Amino acid sequence: MPVKRTYLLSIVGLVLAVACAFLLIPRSNLNPLPLPSQYSDSEFWRIVNDFSEVGGFFRSDNFVSNETSFQHVIPELRRKTKPGGVYIGVGPDQNFTYIVALKPKLAFIVDIRRQNLLLHLLYKSIIERSEDRAAFLSRLFCRAIPPNLAKDSTPQQLLAAFDKVEASKDLFEKNYDEVISHLRADHQFPIEYADARTIEYVYRAFYTAGPDIRYSFPNQYARRFPSYEELMAETDMMGQNHSYLANEQNFAVLRQLETENRIIPLVGDFAGDRALRRVGEYLKDHGTAVTTFYTSNVEYYLFQSEDWRKFFGNVRSLPLDENSTFIRAYFSGMRLPQQTGGARPETLLDGMLDLVNAFSNGEIRNYEDVIQRSPVNIN
DSSP, rough: OOHHHHHHHHHHHHHHHHHHHHHHHHHHHHHHOOOSSSOHHHHHHHHHHHHHHOOOSSSSSHHHHHHSOTTTTTTHHHHOOTSSSEEEEETTTHHHHHHHHHHOOOEEEEEEEEHHHHHHHHHHHHTOOOHHHHHHHHHHHHHOOTTTTOOOOHHHHHHHHHTTTTOOOOHHHHHHHHHHHHHIIOOOOOOHHHHHHHHHHHHHHHHHHHGGOBBBBBTGGGGSSSSSSHHHHHOOSSSSSOOOOOHHHHHHHHHHHHTTOOOEEEETTSSSSHHHHHHHHHHHHHOOOEEEEETTTTHHHHHTTTTHHHHHHHHHHOOOOOTTTEEEEEETTTOOTOOOOSSSSEEEEEEHHHHHHHHHOOOOOOOHHHHSSSSSSOO
């Protein structure tokens, strides 16, 4: 009888221990909820604040991209990935072209500069309130819509038409007030005075330069960078333009994602201890892997110190699958001494899981090791 009682007590104790352990496991890990089809304004702003880090420094305003080959990899990306995934990117509006082409369910734009977050809030407000590409460009550059624009105009035709229209100071002041009101009153985002002034600074650059705005404006080196107008005319290797201004359908996809708060800008250092880690935790809670990670050429700068190790550690913490893909920009004149002819841009693809495994096995030692993993010939 004492033996039976002891046995029964042991069984009861085991059952209770298992039950307690079960209760301690987060529900999200047991039965993860799918990503929302859209985000409320309050949830969008909560994620922006909770995931972001303290802003850092970069030597350029980076108003637009300086990469002319960024569309070259889009056909291959479409073959490798499926719509409905999660996109991570860095920098300004080249992300929109990748997002429209790949159609993720959610996108995070992670950049060390708070100014980039505010640039994306400026874009968000303008895109949401623009019914078509012409209205968007009118608001972006503070110019009246040219007459007789066809709905099927190419990006070149649109921007050439806006080139001929003089920018309006009155329109700039009106548009800026509407941007801040839209963010503060309509979205209820608590935009502080300093951030509002930064948005004005960024917006003034677009108003002043118009479609000729470049990566760094204004400075004496600006002409070596492509203009916004030139970037919108870029294509893939077969001559197809995939940009968010390529047609009205592409712009509508972008506008819907912005309206549903599914493009979320964050302040984050790739080598930091918060932004990418929080993104990874959030995606794991929702049972979702990263589809695509556009790094531009940030890795080049990370390899100037030991920060690259922290970055790849952060990547290792993200939920990945066999199709998760890096998109990286490489400027051939920036690093490898045997190459001549200036900084020639290439856009390269790399499997994220493969790179994580190579990093874990000690096979990544320098920037060249990362670049030479790409199947694209850079020589």
